[in-house]
Amino acid sequence: MTIVNSGTVEQDLDGLLLSHLFDSIPDACVVLDERYFIVKMNSKAEQIFLYPREYMMSKVIWEITPQYINTKLFHAMAKVRNDGKEMKFEFCGGTSNRWFGATLCMMGNCLVLFFNDITHIKHTQNELLRAEERFSAVFRNSHALMSIISLENKQHISVNNSYANFFGYTSNEIIGKTKEDVFLTADSMPAETQIQHQSGKNTLSGVITVKTRSNEYKSIIVSSEPININGKPCQLEIGIDMTDKLRYQKELIKLEHLNILGQMSASIAHEIRNPLQTVKGFLQFLQSKEGVLPYQDYFKLMIDELNRANQIITEFLSLSRTKPTDLQLCDINDILKSVLPLIQAQAIEEDKLIEVELKSGTKTMLDVDEIKQVILNLVKNGLEATLPKGRVKLITEDDHRSVKLIVCDHGKGIPIELQENIGMPFFTTKKDGTGLGLSMSLSILERHKANLRFVSNEEGTTFYIDFPIN
Structure with a gap:
């Protein structure tokens, strides 16, 4: 002491x-x-x-x-x-x-x-406190997706309700987790959307595609800024849901393509139909000759195919407008059986196999010629994607609400960055393709109020079509 x-x-x-x-x-x-x-x-x-x-x-x-x-x-x-x-x-x-x-x-x-x-x-502290309160109010109530992430452990420190609801969680379920725990991003993303390290700071900007808790793929535009929270480095990320906007943009582009298509179709229809009519006339003339009587089935098949080609031209002309459909109560199995010889002939020629599994027996309202065209287009695409010795499988089934047509190939799949363009007029990955086959099929299915979706990965692509029963 x-x-x-x-x-x-x-x-x-x-x-x-x-x-x-x-x-x-x-x-x-x-x-x-x-x-x-x-x-x-x-x-x-x-x-x-x-x-x-x-x-x-x-x-x-x-x-x-x-x-x-x-x-x-x-x-x-x-x-x-x-x-x-x-x-x-x-x-x-x-x-x-x-x-x-x-x-x-x-x-x-x-x-x-x-x-x-x-x-x-004290005045500075009070202003800072009021600024924090204003930021907190904006953060909580903003329609933008807002989150604060620790740069030390990459975990969420805070998120607003818009962010949590967008991904299908509550705020408490997200806090303490990393972004990888909350959502998945698309496998292939442009380089500019990745996190860049510049001057020791993490910055992120660009449009990314994410997979939510409900397995929906959505697009958001993201920007971020480094901030300091209680002396610790963090990142404020702000996202805007661009899903609807990008879909509308694609629809506008599709409409522009359809407009171009409508202008082109009028000028080329006459030139295509004339030679077809000439070929059809000579086939009908030769069909009556005694020497070709044993080949009447072949003549009938060729004339039917010329008629179908003429029908395709008609669809080409009507692609950019709504056309009344000739609906009849049909069994899709009967339609599939009618085009099966053509499909199998093409498969044999390419050293490939067609498998058919018919489960549906329920009739629904269909336009026979149009559904034939859809089937042939999808199978043709499937065969072109499948390697020799490979298989393309066609399945029909129903669940009392819809009749389903499933076309499954065993190709390499569609790259994820190209999937959003599938069905757009003139878009094709084939060297000699026109980009019209699937577009016309979609137009036909829209007139049938049918739904088309597909799943594609490295093991192949499967198209699912649901035709409403009523």
Whole structure:
């Protein structure tokens, strides 16, 4: 235990009070005796109290500042005098809006008060607090997808409701997890959408495709900024759902292609139909000759195919407009059986195999010629994607709500970056393709109020068509 000689302390205090350094203290300083009389004060204190030093000396401090009696300052002084322990605190001016930071300590029998004006600091803190409150309100209520991610462990620190609802979670389910735990991004993404490391900062921008909890693929445009949260590096990410907008853009592009197609079709239809009619006329003429009577089935097949080619031209002309469909109550199995010889002939020629599995027996309203065209287009695409010795499988089934046609090939699949263009007029990956086959099929299926979807991976592509029963 250290014993301090009171005489030494008093000498130190006297030395301080008499020293020229006392007036140079940057903080305001007031020394009070046992009865709270002011025994010394520096010029900085004189400026704050707004009284001359000569007037304040030898007066009780509460006589000069009665507004502080029974306030935080009043009780702090009593406490420090009783227990002798230094205390630091902040208080607001009794007759002003000024804030002060204070330090109280004992020096011998005297109480020493150091204080300085911190009004500008408090105002800055209050502005910062209000800014944080405004940011918090914007963060919580924004329709944009907003998240804060720690750059140390890549985990979500906070997300807003729009972000959580978009991915199909609650906020609590996301916080503490990484983005990889919450959603999947498409396997193939343009380089500009990846996280770039520039000047030591993580920045991310561009459109990405994500897979949500409900296995939906959606597109969002993302931007991010590095921020600091409680001294730790974080990243604020803001996303905008672009799914509908991109779909509308694709539809507009499709309409533009259809418009071009309509303009082209009128000029080429006549040139195509004339030679077809010539070939058909000579076939019908030769069909009546006695020498070809054993080949009547072949002649009939060729004439039927010429008629179908003429029908395709008609569809080509009507692709960009809605055309009434000749619907009849049909069994899709009968339609499939009628084109099966053509399909199998093409498969044999290409050293490939056609498998058929007919489960559906339910009839629905169909246009026979149009559905034939859809089947032939899908099978043709499947055979072209399948290697020799490979198989293309056709399946029909129903679930009492719809009749389903499934066409499955064992090719290499459609690259994910090209899948969104499937069905767009003139889009093709084939060297000699026109990009019209699947587009016309989609137009036909729309007139039947049928739904087409597909699944494609490295093991092949499967198209699913649902025809409503009613």
